[in-house]
Amino acid sequence: MIETLFSLRNRPQLLNLLITDYWLLITDYWPLATNHSPMKVSPSDYHLDFKNKRALVTGAGKGIGREIAVQLHGFNAQVVAVSRTESDLKALKDEIGCETIIAELAGPAEAKRAAEQAGDIDLLVNNAAIAILQPFLKTTVDAWDATMAVNLRAIVIISQVIAARMIARGVPGSIVNVSSMARFQALRDHAAYCASKAGLDQLTAVMAVELSEHGIRVNSVNPTVVLTEMGKRAWSDPAKGGPMLARIPLGRFAECEDIASVVCFLLSDAANMLNGLALPIDGGFHTT
Numbered sequence: 201m202i203e204t205l206f207s208l209r210n211r212p213q214l215l216n217l218l219i220t221d222y223w224l225l226i227t228d229y230w231p232l233a234t235n236h237s238p239m240k241v242s243p244s245d246y247h248l249d250f251k252n253k254r255a256l257v258t259g260a261g262k263g264i265g266r267e268i269a270v271q272l273h274g275f276n277a278q279v280v281a282v283s284r285t286e287s288d289l290k291a292l293k294d295e296i297g298c299e300t301i302i303a304e305l306a307g308p309a310e311a312k313r314a315a316e317q318a319g320d321i322d323l324l325v326n327n328a329a330i331a332i333l334q335p336f337l338k339t340t341v342d343a344w345d346a347t348m349a350v351n352l353r354a355i356v357i358i359s360q361v362i363a364a365r366m367i368a369r370g371v372p373g374s375i376v377n378v379s380s381m382a383r384f385q386a387l388r389d390h391a392a393y394c395a396s397k398a399g400l401d402q403l404t405a406v407m408a409v410e411l412s413e414h415g416i417r418v419n420s421v422n423p424t425v426v427l428t429e430m431g432k433r434a435w436s437d438p439a440k441g442g443p444m445l446a447r448i449p450l451g452r453f454a455e456c457e458d459i460a461s462v463v464c465f466l467l468s469d470a471a472n473m474l475n476g477l478a479l480p481i482d483g484g485f486h487t488t
């Protein structure tokens with residue numbers, strides 16, 4: 201029973217259960233804490249339910265982005281999935297019935313076209329990224345430019361289009377940028393990737409400052425290693441992955457589900473006061 205409840209596939213239900221309990225606790229003790237209640241809350245307000253919300257997820261073809269799309273669908277969002285491999289998007293569409301857009305986000309015109317084609321969006325997850333591993337002394341201009349084009353420039357372009365439409369429609373919105381613990385840790389062979397993720401977190405902060413007045417929250421998440429295709433390339437060698445794993449108090453790398461559930465929480469109204477964060481999802485790595 202316990203195993204079933206906590207199984208990764210039950211994350212949407214479990215998350216709702218936890219949020220309900222959390223808000224029961226808060227509302228029970230709220231009068232003791234403050235007289236300045238900003239709004240009436242009830243536990244049912246904090247169930248994750250993205251009914252009538254359209255969510256755009258980039259890099260939804262594989263790995264973390266795919267799981268984010270699946271969980272958002274589980275929470276009743278209408279998902280628009282962007283990626284560049286058609287077969288991945290077709291498989292996702294067959295599974296969750298989402299809209300799909302094929303785009304190579306390294307090109308600024310393609311990134312803009314994809315965002316415009318997505319139409320009205322309430323929830324945006326900028327997840328697509330690349331990691332080209334090269335020692336600093338061998339980092340090429342091509343690799344640097346490609347990394348910045350996908351990991352940073354595309355996010356600026358897509359977010360500009362989506363946020364401008366939210367503002368024009370007069371609706372609130374929530375944006376989550378998928379950054380990395382590589383923003384905090386100096387990882388060998390990751391010069392361009394680390395720099396792009398550090399830049400992304402600061403971009404997140406500025407977006408949060410400027411978009412808040414329009415009711416749009418912006419946060420980053422900073423996952424530790426997840427053994428997706430990208431993660432395996434960097435960390436499946438025990439000589440590299442072992443020392444990293446040894447520093448994670450929970451004793452394991454993250455799973456895609458661990459990241460997706462936090463992203464869904466940040467997108468939701470339950471996280472209404474969270475803004476401009478760079479939130480580690482690392483099993484306690486940053487404390488060691």
Ligand code: NAP
Pocket residue numbers: 258259260261262263264265282283284285288303304305306326327328329330350378379380381422423424425426427428429430431432
């Ligand atoms: P992944 O397994 O490589 O999947 C990335 C997805 O993004 C794929 O569907 C890929 O499509 C798509 N994509 C990449 N470049 C694109 C482009 N130029 N245009 C359109 N789509 C593109 O990566 P992941 O591990 O799930 O990573 C997802 C996010 O988590 C990234 O932001 C990454 O930096 C971050 N992250 C990952 C880890 C980790 O250990 N895995 C840790 C921390 C943070 P194709 O397959 O068709 O190329």
